[in-house]
Every structure is written in structure tokens, then in C-alpha cells.
Amino acid sequence: MPSYAYFHKQFIPLSEAKIGVMTNALHYGTAVFEGIRGNWNSKQKQIYLFRLREHYERLRNGCRILKIDLPYTIDELCQITVELVEMCGFQEDIYIRPLAYKSAERLGVRLHDVEDDFLAFVIPWGPYLDVDKARCGISSWRRPEETPRAKITGLYINNALAKSETIENGFDEAIMLTSDGHVSEGSGENIFLVIDGKLVTPASYDNFLMGITRHTVIKLAQKELGIETIERRIDRSELYTAEECFFTGTAAHITPIAEIDHRKIGNGEIGEITKRLQQLYSEVIRGNNPKYLDWCTPVYKR
Numbered sequence: 399m400p401s402y403a404y405f406h407k408q409f410i411p412l413s414e415a416k417i418g419v420m421t422n423a424l425h426y427g428t429a430v431f432e433g434i435r436g437n438w439n440s441k442q443k444q445i446y447l448f449r450l451r452e453h454y455e456r457l458r459n460g461c462r463i464l465k466i467d468l469p470y471t472i473d474e475l476c477q478i479t480v481e482l483v484e485m486c487g488f489q490e491d492i493y494i495r496p497l498a499y500k501s502a503e504r505l506g507v508r509l510h511d512v513e514d515d516f517l518a519f520v521i522p523w524g525p526y527l528d529v530d531k532a533r534c535g536i537s538s539w540r541r542p543e544e545t546p547r548a549k550i551t552g553l554y555i556n557n558a559l560a561k562s563e564t565i566e567n568g569f570d571e572a573i574m575l576t577s578d579g580h581v582s583e584g585s586g587e588n589i590f591l592v593i594d595g596k597l598v599t600p601a602s603y604d605n606f607l608m609g610i611t612r613h614t615v616i617k618l619a620q621k622e623l624g625i626e627t628i629e630r631r632i633d634r635s636e637l638y639t640a641e642e643c644f645f646t647g648t649a650a651h652i653t654p655i656a657e658i659d660h661r662k663i664g665n666g667e668i669g670e671i672t673k674r675l676q677q678l679y680s681e682v683i684r685g686n687n688p689k690y691l692d693w694c695t696p697v698y699k700r
């Protein structure tokens with residue numbers, strides 16, 4: 399089944415959507431992106447796009463920072479995405495990648511007076527971290543300080559360095575620390591610990607991407623399990639002694655962490671709270687929990 403892209407204000411086959419070699423964003427990382435999940439509900443035969451508006455709100459904020467003039471309202475972006483997903487017609491979990499980028503084929507490091515554009519495409523994509531529980535390593539590459547809080551392509555270089563370093567060292571995923579050595583996040587996920595039966599996660603000053611899944615998990619834990627989340631600075635050693643630990647992210651969903659730096663977390667199995675959150679989250683994102691349908695945009699199959 400072919401994938402489609404929204405490119406230069408048109409829906410076209412993904413294989414035909416190409417950019418020139420001098421495109422500014424390619425050289426200087428001057429683009430803002432999103433990752434949005436479409437979750438296939440096999441009983442209802444439809445895909446649910448999860449927290450679509452929130453993803454585009456984050457994209458719009460990133461565009462403000464990068465002086466990208468997004469020519470669409472949030473409603474229009476949502477509508478374009480629904481049409482694109484309908485056109486693709488995938489009957490499986492999908493991933494949508496919107497990108498607002500400095501499209502001028504012009505060199506020079508700057509943001510002003512460089513034309514921009516918006517594109518989006520859809521691909522089928524199953525689990526991001528292809529493991530039931532991840533073995534993690536703390537990377538020597540740190541989360542840089544004083545960077546804009548947005549999903550800006552150029553900011554991902556430390557994450558890529560961290561990921562490759564830890565994969566090449568035999569782990570599944572990297573955990574990154576802040577420049578002063580506190581826990582920040584994974585290379586593409588936020589991180590939670592369970593300590594004394596409560597959720598603990600880095601606070602906003604710890605320099606991570608403010609995840610939509612992070613927000614979802616905090617709400618579900620509070621409303622459905624009565625579990626409070628403490629947002630605070632986390633020391634590296636607390637990772638090793640936590641009762642449970644897991645990643646959250648649009649691509650990674652909730653991925654349990656079994657081991658960090660060759661130390662088992664708890665007994666090295668998926669913890670009880672993590673398991674309950676995984677089950678809840680999986681129902682919510684597939685439109686199976688009526689209480690949270692506001693977060694789900696259904697896309698009907700033709």
C-alpha cells in the first residue's frame with residue numbers, strides 16, 4: 399500500500415516528495431517536527447489519532463521560536479492530517495511526521511528572511527523500541543543546556559550521538575543526563591521512576607522535551623490509579639535503586655526499563671505500576687476507553 403505526503407500544498411505519493419540539496423533546513427537543522435501516532439483499532443476498523451491538536455500546538459510553538467510562518471491554523475493542520483491518513487488507508491499502527499522547515503534553497507546561518515514550508519507524511523510503524531523491556535545505558539553525551547524547548551531537528555544531534563553510543567555498547571536505549579549530571583530523558587522519550595509507590599519524573603528545569611505522553615501518563619496515573627507524580631530533580635543513583643522505571647513517548651508508548659548500566663531495576667521484570675499504566679494507555683490510545691475519547695480523533699476507512 400503506497401504512503402502519501404502533503405507537500406507543496408498537495409497530496410502526492412511519498413516517493414515523489416523530494417527537496418533540493420541546497421534546502422536551508424538540511425544544512426542548519428532549521429526545522430520543527432512532530433511525531434503523531436495513529437493507533438489501529440481492529441474491532442472498530444478505524445485508526446485513532448492520539449492528541450492530534452496538542453501535537454500541532456507544540457509544532458506551532460516551535461515555529462514561533464524558529465520564525466517559521468506556519469500558513470495553517472491548528473484546525474487546518476488537523477484536517478490535512480486526517481485527509482492524509484484516510485488517503486493512505488493503512489490498517490495497522492501508523493506514524494505521522496509533520497515538518498515545518500526553512501525551505502529556501504539558500505545557504506547562510508540565520509532564521510530571518512528565509513522562506514519556509516510545511517510537509518507531512520504517513521508511514522506504517524509498529525513499536526519504536528522493539529523490546530518488551532529495555533536495557534539502558536547512561537550516555538556520556540549530555541542534554542545541552544539553554545536550548546529552545548521545541549522539537550527542532552538540529553537539537554537532535556546529541557540524542558543521536560547518545561543513542562548510537564549506547565546501542566553500540568550493547569544496550570537498547572540511552573538515558574541522557576543534564577549538564578550538571580541529573581536525569582533528563584531518553585534519546586526520544588521521557589523517563590519515569592517508581593519510588594515508594596509514587597511516580598517520580600524530572601521537572602521542567604531538567605531540560606527535556608515536554609512530552610505529550612508524559613502528560614497523558616501523569617493524568618492517567620492520578621485519575622485511574624490514584625497515584626501521584628512528583629516532578630523533581632533526580633540523581634543518577636536513584637535510577638539504579640528505583641522500584642520501577644519506564645520510558646514514555648509517542649513512538650515508544652510506555653516502555654518498561656529492566657536494566658540500567660548493568661543493574662537490574664527491581665527484579666528486572668516489568669513492574670506492577672508500569673504494567674497497569676501500559677494496559678490503560680493501550681486502551682486509551684485505541685479509542686477503547688470512553689472517558690478519554692476527547693484525546694482521540696477517529697479516521698474512518700472508506
Ligand SMILES: Cc1ncc(COP(=O)(O)O)c(C=O)c1O
Nearest residue numbers: 586587588607609610611647648
Ligand atoms: C527527546 C524526546 N523526549 C521526549 C519525547 C516524548 O514526547 P511525546 O510524548 O510528546 O512524544 C520525544 C518524542 O517526541 C523526544 O523526541
